[in-house]
Amino acid sequence: MTTPPRLALVIGSTRPDRFADKPADWLLERGAGRDDLTLERLDLRDFDLPFYESPQTTDPRVLAWREAIGGYDGFLFVVAEYNHAMTGVLKNALDQATAEWRRKPFSAFGYGSVGGARAVENLRTAAIELQMVPSKFSAHLGGSDLFRVHPFGGNGPMSDIAEAVGPSVDAMFEDLAWWATTLRDARTVAAAA
Numbered sequence: 529m530t531t532p533p534r535l536a537l538v539i540g541s542t543r544p545d546r547f548a549d550k551p552a553d554w555l556l557e558r559g560a561g562r563d564d565l566t567l568e569r570l571d572l573r574d575f576d577l578p579f580y581e582s583p584q585t586t587d588p589r590v591l592a593w594r595e596a597i598g599g600y601d602g603f604l605f606v607v608a609e610y611n612h613a614m615t616g617v618l619k620n621a622l623d624q625a626t627a628e629w630r631r632k633p634f635s636a637f638g639y640g641s642v643g644g645a646r647a648v649e650n651l652r653t654a655a656i657e658l659q660m661v662p663s664k665f666s667a668h669l670g671g672s673d674l675f676r677v678h679p680f681g682g683n684g685p686m687s688d689i690a691e692a693v694g695p696s697v698d699a700m701f702e703d704l705a706w707w708a709t710t711l712r713d714a715r716t717v718a719a720a721a
């Protein structure tokens with residue numbers, strides 16, 4: 529078996545009392561049980577990114593972000609929906625790099641009233657422009673399921689919705705692992721040519 533691809537779980541909200549940590553922790557735990565990928569937390573809070581200024585920036589925060597992204601074979605974005613779009617901090621984080629995203633796959637776990645579907649579609653269109661490869665598979669936490677685990681509702685544990693959302697998460701992991709392995713190998717061949 530080839531070395532599993534190294535994937536980053538990018539947490540797309542940075543606000544102090546964000547809900548994002550709850551699904552992020554659950555996804556990391558679920559991903560840890562797989563042998564076809566490794567999944568690591570990549571928290572935008574740890575980078576304190578400025579708003580985008582220039583591709584030639586020497587801001588160490590941006591350089592650190594680019595270096596971090598460059599080390600991964602693919603990405604799983606945890607996507608909050610703010611006004612029918614991805615968060616501003618996530619869009620800014622996408623804009624801050626180019627080559628480090630290119631020809632790498634991604635998927636998304638969206639949450640919101642309709643499962644963050646509009647924000648995930650918004651992410652897809654932006655990421656395609658970055659020459660990323662979108663997985664057809666994404667997972668969504670919305671409606672009554674979201675209400676069961678979000679603090680604005682029952683605030684139950686993620687295990688309460690595992691049966692409902694888990695299968696789509698596993699399908700997403702499987703597809704992401706395939707693309708991440710395939711594209712990693714293709715990039716290696718292309719780099720050696």
Ligand SMILES: Cc1cc2nc3c(=O)[nH]c(=O)nc-3n(C[C@H](O)[C@H](O)[C@H](O)COP(=O)(O)O)c2cc1C
Pocket residue numbers: 541542543545546547548549608609610611612613639640641642643644
């Ligand atoms: C500025 C803002 C805009 C929001 N817009 C939407 C929206 O368009 N659709 C939706 O389903 N939820 C929306 N919400 C509710 C969020 O889904 C909910 O607050 C969620 O917890 C945000 O994720 P976070 O806590 O990880 O930041 C919005 C929340 C904020 C703060």
